[in-house]
Amino acid sequence: MAWLTxxxxxxxxxxxxxxxxxxxxxxxxxxxxxxxxxxxxxxxxNLLVGYAGQLAxxxxxxxxxxxxxxxxxxxxxxxxxxQALPCGALLAMLIGSAxxxxxLRLSGLYLALATLAFAQFTQWVxxxxxxxxxxxxxxxxxxxxxxxxxxxxxxxxxxLTLVHAAALFLIAWGIVRSPIGRxxxxxxxxxxxxxxxxxxxxxxxxxxxxxxxFYAGAAGGLYCAALNFVAPEGYDLFQxxxxxxxxxxxxxxxxxxxxxxxxxxVLLLELLRGFKxxxxxxxGALLLAFVIFLPEGVISLxxxxxxxxxxxxxxxxxxxxxxxxxxxxxTEETGRP
Amino acid sequence: xLGYLLFSGVTTGALYAxxxxxxVVVFKATTVVNFAHGDLFMIGGFxxxxxxxxxxxxxxxxxxxxxxxxFGVGMLTDRIAFRPxxxxxxxxxVLATVGFSFMLKGIGRAIWGGRGDYLPFPPLxxxxxxxxxxxxxxxxxxxxxxxxxxxVMLAFAAFFRLTRAGKMMQATADxxxxxxxxxxxxxxxxxLTFGVGAAVAAAxxxxxxxxxxxxxxxxxxxxxxxxAAAVLGGxxxxxxxxxxxxxxxxxxxxxAGYIDSSFLDVSAFVVIMAVxxxxxxxxMGGRQLRRV
Numbered sequence: 001m002a003w004l005t006x007x008x009x010x011x012x013x014x015x016x017x018x019x020x021x022x023x024x025x026x027x028x029x030x031x032x033x034x035x036x037x038x039x040x041x042x043x044x045x046n047l048l049v050g051y052a053g054q055l056a057x058x059x060x061x062x063x064x065x066x067x068x069x070x071x072x073x074x075x076x077x078x079x080x081x082x083q084a085l086p087c088g089a090l091l092a093m094l095i096g097s098a099x100x101x102x103x104l105r106l107s108g109l110y111l112a113l114a115t116l117a118f119a120q121f122t123q124w125v126x127x128x129x130x131x132x133x134x135x136x137x138x139x140x141x142x143x144x145x146x147x148x149x150x151x152x153x154x155x156x157x158x159x160l161t162l163v164h165a166a167a168l169f170l171i172a173w174g175i176v177r178s179p180i181g182r183x184x185x186x187x188x189x190x191x192x193x194x195x196x197x198x199x200x201x202x203x204x205x206x207x208x209x210x211x212x213x214f215y216a217g218a219a220g221g222l223y224c225a226a227l228n229f230v231a232p233e234g235y236d237l238f239q240x241x242x243x244x245x246x247x248x249x250x251x252x253x254x255x256x257x258x259x260x261x262x263x264x265x266v267l268l269l270e271l272l273r274g275f276k277x278x279x280x281x282x283x284g285a286l287l288l289a290f291v292i293f294l295p296e297g298v299i300s301l302x303x304x305x306x307x308x309x310x311x312x313x314x315x316x317x318x319x320x321x322x323x324x325x326x327x328x329x330x331t332e333e334t335g336r337p
Numbered sequence: 338x339l340g341y342l343l344f345s346g347v348t349t350g351a352l353y354a355x356x357x358x359x360x361v362v363v364f365k366a367t368t369v370v371n372f373a374h375g376d377l378f379m380i381g382g383f384x385x386x387x388x389x390x391x392x393x394x395x396x397x398x399x400x401x402x403x404x405x406x407x408f409g410v411g412m413l414t415d416r417i418a419f420r421p422x423x424x425x426x427x428x429x430x431v432l433a434t435v436g437f438s439f440m441l442k443g444i445g446r447a448i449w450g451g452r453g454d455y456l457p458f459p460p461l462x463x464x465x466x467x468x469x470x471x472x473x474x475x476x477x478x479x480x481x482x483x484x485x486x487x488x489v490m491l492a493f494a495a496f497f498r499l500t501r502a503g504k505m506m507q508a509t510a511d512x513x514x515x516x517x518x519x520x521x522x523x524x525x526x527x528x529l530t531f532g533v534g535a536a537v538a539a540a541x542x543x544x545x546x547x548x549x550x551x552x553x554x555x556x557x558x559x560x561x562x563x564x565a566a567a568v569l570g571g572x573x574x575x576x577x578x579x580x581x582x583x584x585x586x587x588x589x590x591x592x593a594g595y596i597d598s599s600f601l602d603v604s605a606f607v608v609i610m611a612v613x614x615x616x617x618x619x620x621m622g623g624r625q626l627r628r629v
Contacts, residue, residue, distance in 0.1 A: 055428050102614055108427045109370050110613055113564055117609040120561055124606070128599045237557060241439050248432060277450060277553075280443030287436030291429045292421045 005308030006256060013259075017162055021155045033158045033226050035266040036165040037219045042246040042258035043172045044215020049244075050252035051176060052208035053188025054103055058115040059243045061122040062092045062213045064235025066220025068126060068133060071141045071230040076132065081144045081225060088224075089217035096213020100206035119240060126232040138231025141224055154226075161222045168215060172255050175211070184208055185253075238280065242269070245287045251297025256309070260298050341474050342594040343587060348479040349548075350586020351486035355541035356563030357570065357578035358493060359534035365510040365573055366530040369430050373414055373438035374538060375560025380441055381407040381539025382551045383449045386458060400543040404536045410441075411535025415528040423527075438556070446553040458546035478547055485544045490579060493537060497575075506530055558602070562589075565605040568612050571619030580620065584608075 020032055045059045070088035073079040079087070099118070103111050126133050133139075146156025175181050183204045186194035195201055224230050242265065250261020265283075272279045290297065303309045356378060363371045371377075385403035388394040394402065418437040422429050460478050467475045497503040509516040509526040517523050542551075542559075549555075566585045570577025585608055592600040612619060 049428070053428070055431060102610075106613055106617065109431065110568075110617060112431050113370065113568070114610060114613050117561060117565075117606045120557075121603060121606045124599075124603045128603075238439075241435060244432060244435065252428075277443040277446035280439045280446065282443075284436045284439030284441075284443060288418060288433050288440065289436075291425075291433045291436065295425070295429060 004306050007308070010256070010259075014166060021158060026154065029154065029158055030226070031266065031270055033154075033161055034223075035263055036158075036161045037223050037226065038243075038246060038262040038266050039165050039259050040168050040215055040219040040222070041243050042250065042262040043169060043255055044212045044219070045243050046247045046250075046252065046255065046258045047172060047175070047184070047215070048208050048212035050247060050254065050258075051181060051188065052184040052205065054205065054208060055108060055112045056099070056103070056115040056209070056212070057112055057240055057244075058096075058099065058119045058122075059212065059216050060235050060237070060239035061119040062096055062216035063220045063223070063239065063243075064122055064126060064232070065095060066092045066217030067224040067230050067235065068220075069217070070221035071139065071224045072132065074141055075139055081142075085218070085221040085225075088221040089214050092217025092220065093210045093214035096216075097206045097210035099213075100202065100209040103205050103209065104202055119237070123232055123236060126235070133232075136232060138229060141228050141230060143228055144225050157222070157225050161226065164218060164222060168218065169255065169259065172215075176255060180204070180207065188253075238283075241280075241283055241287065245283050245290075248287055248290045248295075249297055251299035252295075254297065254299045257297050257299030260302070264298070338594065342590045344475060345479060346587035346590030347583055348483050348486075348586070349545075349590065350566075350583035351483055351490075352541045352545045352582075353559075353562045353566045353585050354579040354582025355486055355489055355537050355544075356559050357566035357582045358490070358575060359537040359541075360563050360567045361570070361572060361575055361578045362506070362537075363530055363534045364567070365575075366506060367419065367527055369419065369434070370564070371414065371531070371534065372431060372434040372560070373418065373441055374534065374563065375556035375558070376438045376441035376445065377407060377411060377414065377535040377556075378538040378542045378559050378563075379445050379551075379553060379556035380410055381535065382542030382546050382555070383445055384539065385543035385546060386449070386551055390458065400540065403543050404539045407539030408532040408536040411532040411538075412528045414535065415531035419527065419531065420524065438560075442553055442556060445556075449551075450553050457550055460547045482544050482548060486541070489537065489540045489544075493533075494575075496533070502526075502529060506533075561609070562605045565608040565612075568609055569619055571621040574619070574621040577619060577621030 017032060017036070021029055024032065041059065041063060048054050048056055048059075066088040068088075069091045070081070070084045073084040073087055074081060099115065102114055106114055127136055143153045144157060146153055149156060151159075176184070183194070183199045186197065186199055187201065187204055187208075191201060220235075223234070227234075246261040246265045247258055248261070249265060250259070251257030265286075268282070269279065272282060294300065299309070356374070359377075360370060360374050363369065363374070381403055384406050385399055388399035388402055389396055392399075414434075414437060418433040419430070422433050467477060467480075497507060505516070505521050505526050506529065508519070508521055509523050509530075513523050516526070562585060563582070566582035567578050568581070569584055570579070570581030585605060588608060589601055589604040592604045
């Protein structure tokens, strides 16, 4: 099965997604749209947790900030969707990078709890700042018009999401292979060692938080247009566990793994739709089981069985050209087995 | 007004202190924050509800039985979410307890949800408020809760000081390697620790249930409040957890009374952020060491 390389599989997936509106019914198209949104979310979270090793729990909050900003700018201030969407992503990015400051002082558990508390705070704002956010009931967002392209709104949004997902995947792919990605991994594997090699902790942590915030914010803006509705419960703790489970099931520290994890779990979520308690049990159990039995995620199985799926972060020892920076060497020295 | 707010703050604060005690006792022994602690609280509360309301067991035996059952669920937490990962890193441990907490929440919702979701728990004593001089109004239920919380705290302290198991737990928390060397089976102690933490949480839940309502999502709210209390007290100090709990209760009550009732839910967050940013070691915590 030599043809089942990563590039072929990803291109086939992209091709399938691109022709899907031609034959899928609206429900299947909505699920596919959701899948792409979760791919963006999972990749963004993986950059922060899997690569930079920052145990943050605010991803669902960033998703919510993106969605609320995009929606509220349209409803309250009369922005168009095309202005509101980048604003949502940028605001999530700004708030994300502001979180790097506490993250400098806090690590591990303390960071996890501080970000969890922050996530709870954003929920509280969504619920209680009623004059602006419309409280617990949420609000409707006008449909985005794609008349200038001659396609109906839901197909236009689908393609917009597909383009975003593909572009953000490629950006993440590029970043984890660059010195920035190596600096992230060096920080994950040992902050003191990374700092002693000249990696500016604040700068790279802020970058990791900002990128992850941007991904979640963009996903939020796209989600708001896909649903035409924004309400607090879409961005709650369950979402947080969902994102975490996608990253863990796919594989921490693997961009392609996040795509796999998001795909598997969105399909599972659709099977369990309407059964809140079984969703919680299944996702909790999946998270637990993968952490215990398969901590490297589904991607590690794929890598073992098929050729052509190696991750760039782990290939430097074998590659012909020497690693370009000290950070890369640090990665190898302190790299995990 | 002030007297009433202070008193009700101290009452709920005492319950937060119990939740915090469970978190701190597990953290001291294992250096893990049990993210499933709030859901152990929830399960404990529903167990007490099942026994007392559905099966008509009198309150005190129902509370005791719920505590015993929760002790078992706590030990199960250790076996499922902690022991297989003892040698893993922090990320794995946190994610495992988060996963377990959602499993518990889903189980709680499957068993006890869908009954209007907010289950009332009958009060133990009448609702006629007692008027004290100086315009202080006290609801008798609060006195019962406060007394119960104090009794649990005293029992907890006695367990640590006086029993063999308590001393083993202290030794393990102090230095796990040395404890192993003198023949303490630390794995059993960890299991016991998780059990004790869950038992205290269940006692808090059974005491709190008559004051509030029970619902499957109550766990996380209590986890955040208990954690705010624990972190205010320093995360490694048992007396600190009690002081922190009472302080969080009072802050919350004053914020709700003088600013706006919606601030009840957010003050724990403000406390956590303020403590973590200003003084991460809390009021009574030891100096934090950074492992390299």
